[in-house]
Amino acid sequence: MDVKAINEAKTALQKAVDTGKNEEVIDIIVQLKKGVKPTEALLRDTRIGVAVGKLRTHKSDAVARAAKELVGVWRNVVKPAEAKPSPSAAATPSGKSATPSGKSATPSAPMSKTNSQATTGASPSMVRNVETDGVASKVMCRDDRTRNQCIKLMYDGLAFDQSAPSEIILKCAMKIDEEMYNLVGKEVNKTYRDRMRGLLLNLKDKKNPALREAVLNGSIKADRLVNMKPDELASEEKKHEAQKIKEHNLFLAQSATNTGAVTDLFQCGKCKERKVSYYQMQTRSADEPMTTFCTCTVCGNRWKFS
Known part of the structure; x- marks a missing residue:
């Protein structure tokens, strides 16, 4: 599928979701799985990954399962390939590396777990934070202690179920802090703390993976994120609940x-x-x-x- 076909499928997908046609939604997801050869640039330009990612919290288990499966497939394809050991370093049955002469060679020091995660990103099933990713020291980059703590919390909120490289996550967390700091008048005041706390609550919401992905893939820039209203930041489930409450209140009023x-x-x-x-x-x-x-x-x- 080319960009035009993907955009048409995205429009059809949104229409099917809005009208509650779950079977049609699943059919479109299957078509995307078969027809799209994902690249980071393609997913970023079409934003199809964001559209499908939102459906992972759909009230229909079948739709949510299909969306999770597709996002997982795309994520595995586009994430940076992990370094593979060279054939010469292949372990023998005894657990030691074999040399061409048949003698056992001294095993090389294993790569640090935190360094590997910091480069390629941890498994999505692992809960990630600045400690597990080995970037705690890099977070302490501001002169103000409160700002450093907020960057740390932003990193933890963005990273905990994502597979993005730690460099990208840290860059996003620092950019969010910078934009918020500028927005409130370049002061670490109550407004700064309250708004950063509100952002964190939405970013850490387990039912809001689409927001984290949108921030990390650049669909939502930091300057826009810090200006978004609570109802814009909320997960699809919370938006649906808020809409039901709104209709109920209109009815009672x-x-x-x-x-x-x-x-x-x-x-x-x-x-x-x-x-x-x-x-x-x-x-x-x-x-x-x-x-x-x-x-x-x-x-x-x-x-x-x-």
């Missing part, structure tokens, strides 16, 4: 005096009468149907549908 039009088209499910007042409101995106709020004028029962 219906004015008793503003009863709307009365019709006999609807039947009350409680008293079975057909004296129902109703009004409609656009509570979701513009391409979604309007929500109809109904109130029975006989018994006061309320309900809604869209």
Whole structure:
């Protein structure tokens, strides 16, 4: 699939998600798995990885499982190849390296675990932080202790389930600190601490991997991240919950005096009468149907549908 086809598939995927067509969503994911030959540049330019990554927390287990599988495949393809031991260093059954003469050679010192992780990134199943990645000393780069601590926390939040190289994660964490510091007037004040704390809560959310990936792959730049509102930073699950609460509050806030039009088209499910007042409101995106709020004028029962 070329860039155009991938973008068309991304649009179709979003439409299928918005309309709740889970089977169609899975079919598109399967097509992407078969047709896309992933490269870091391709995934960054099309942002298809971000679109699929969001579905890993989908309420449908089948959709979430398919999305996780595809993201895992792409991640394994594009992540830097780990260094392979040379044939001459292959171990013999006795556990020692063999030389061409057949004599045992002194084994070379094993590569430091932290150094290896710092270069290539740890396994996504491993909980990562500045200590496990061996970059604790590099984090202490600011003159202010609070800023250094915030960079450390940003690193931990970005890294804990990601496989990106530690250099990229550290660069992102430092850039976030720099942008936030500039945004609040170049002072380490209460606003700086509170906003960094809010960012950390969203970055560390286990159900919000799409945000971490978007920051690390550059889809969301640090200057935009520090200006994003809490509802923009939230995971898809929390956004869905917030939308449900918003609709519920709109429903409860219906004015008793503003009863709307009365019709006999609807039947009350409680008293079975057909004296129902109703009004409609656009509570979701513009391409979604309007929500109809109904109130029975006989018994006061309320309900809604869209």
